[in-house]
Amino acid sequence: MEIHTELIYHYPWLPSLNSVLSSISSQDPLEFIKKTFETYPFLEIRERLLRLFRAAFENLEQIIEYQADKLNVHCYLILKILLYILDNRAITNRIANLYSKIAYNELINEGDAYIYDIFMDLNLDIKYYNIPIQYGINITKDQEEILQTNFRIYVFDYLKLTASLRDEYRRLVNNSLSDGYVFIQKRNLIRLLQEYVRQKLIIKQEEDKATLDNFKNEILKLEKFKEIYDIISSEWSLKEEEFEYTFEMDFKSGKELSGSYPPCVKSTLKKAQEGQNLTHTERLYIVWFLNSLNYPEDKIVNIFSTLPDFNREKTTYQVRYAKKKGYIPYSCQSLKSYNLCMAKKYKDELCLEGYFSRKYDAQREIKHPLSYVRIKQYRTSHKQKNSDKQIN
Numbered sequence: 001m002e003i004h005t006e007l008i009y010h011y012p013w014l015p016s017l018n019s020v021l022s023s024i025s026s027q028d029p030l031e032f033i034k035k036t037f038e039t040y041p042f043l044e045i046r047e048r049l050l051r052l053f054r055a056a057f058e059n060l061e062q063i064i065e066y067q068a069d070k071l072n073v074h075c076y077l078i079l080k081i082l083l084y085i086l087d088n089r090a091i092t093n094r095i096a097n098l099y100s101k102i103a104y105n106e107l108i109n110e111g112d113a114y115i116y117d118i119f120m121d122l123n124l125d126i127k128y129y130n131i132p133i134q135y136g137i138n139i140t141k142d143q144e145e146i147l148q149t150n151f152r153i154y155v156f157d158y159l160k161l162t163a164s165l166r167d168e169y170r171r172l173v174n175n176s177l178s179d180g181y182v183f184i185q186k187r188n189l190i191r192l193l194q195e196y197v198r199q200k201l202i203i204k205q206e207e208d209k210a211t212l213d214n215f216k217n218e219i220l221k222l223e224k225f226k227e228i229y230d231i232i233s234s235e236w237s238l239k240e241e242e243f244e245y246t247f248e249m250d251f252k253s254g255k256e257l258s259g260s261y262p263p264c265v266k267s268t269l270k271k272a273q274e275g276q277n278l279t280h281t282e283r284l285y286i287v288w289f290l291n292s293l294n295y296p297e298d299k300i301v302n303i304f305s306t307l308p309d310f311n312r313e314k315t316t317y318q319v320r321y322a323k324k325k326g327y328i329p330y331s332c333q334s335l336k337s338y339n340l341c342m343a344k345k346y347k348d349e350l351c352l353e354g355y356f357s358r359k360y361d362a363q364r365e366i367k368h369p370l371s372y373v374r375i376k377q378y379r380t381s382h383k384q385k386n387s388d389k390q391i392n
């Protein structure tokens with residue numbers, strides 16, 4: 001099937017790029033970049049790429065201008081080269097999250113015929129019906145919603161595309177299936193494409209450091225390319241310091257508790273900070289934990305803003321609801337069963353060896369992350385009082 005060139009301009013991650021624009025995609029990367037800078041205005045290329053990186057560094061969910069022209073294809077390929085040589089997981093995750101959200105917003109406005117073409121191009125088996133087919137009824141309280149769609153997707157393709165998505169409603173058991181095809185609404189189908197786009201930017205072939213360094217040295221000899229690379233690198237370094245600072249400030253605001261967080265919390269927060277996806281359990285754990293410490297609602301919501309499927313309205317509602325219900329974070333035993341205990345990885349003494357209880361006159365193990373915070377806080381204040389006494 002021949003795909004419209006405009007679709008490739010719009011969505012340069014489509015496999016047909018290799019056939020429709022083979023003169024671009026098959027070039028040696030150095031030659032490709034040189035020719036791009038000869039053919040297109042450098043300032044325009046630089047502007048488009050920096051706009052993307054700056055938006056990703058700011059954790060924005062959209063960019064104002066997305067231009068679906070031939071230069072867009074060049075910029076996408078240069079973007080991939082930049083991510084490869086930057087070799088920084090946090091940057092890659094941020095860019096992948098942003099880029100996939102841009103793709104979602106573009107795709108959601110496409111007609112059904114184009115969506116069908118895109119799935120065909122990706123070699124994914126979907127069926128399209130001109131007249132929507134009914135496949136169920138959703139009953140919530142006293143309201144009934146008839147479920148209907150124009151699309152069905154082959155079950156194995158559905159499983160492949162949803163493999164890294166954690167939402168309960170996407171599990172196969174919660175979806176209607178007939179003759180090996182899953183009924184799926186258009187917006188959910190496009191959400192699967194969003195994840196495909198994200199994965200495409202994240203997945204990187206394992207390469208040894210020497211190969212990467214050689215390639216980097218060669219490509220940075222191209223002055224204009226190096227200029228873009230240097231701007232991105234220095235802006236990221238500044239941003240990184242700011243993250244550290246904000247991290248400290250945020251967690252210190254109010255109760256000065258950040259230094260007292262147990263490894264299981266630190267590790268999950270770090271994952272979120274790097275833009276990695278969190279499981280449903282990890283999300284609940286962080287919300288319940290921070291709510292228990294009366295962490296401000298907007299700051300909890302902001303922690304999730306780096307995640308690929310972040311939705312501010314939905315997250316705010318969930319954080320507020322959890323607070324209202326007064327949910328208590330999981331115990332250490334539950335966290336261990338979810339493989340979320342990070343005591344060994346962080347070699348944390350308090351988690352591994354426990355603490356001496358004066359009440360029981362015995363060594364006791366940590367049973368709850370909130371006890372961890374309490375004990376750490378007690379020790380800190382005790383140390384402070386002792387040093388105050390010595391000064392006086």
Ligand code: SF4
Pocket residue numbers: 262263264265331332333335336340341342343351352366367368369372
């Ligand atoms: S022992 Fe408890 S507090 Fe410590 S890392 Fe494991 S789950 Fe978290």
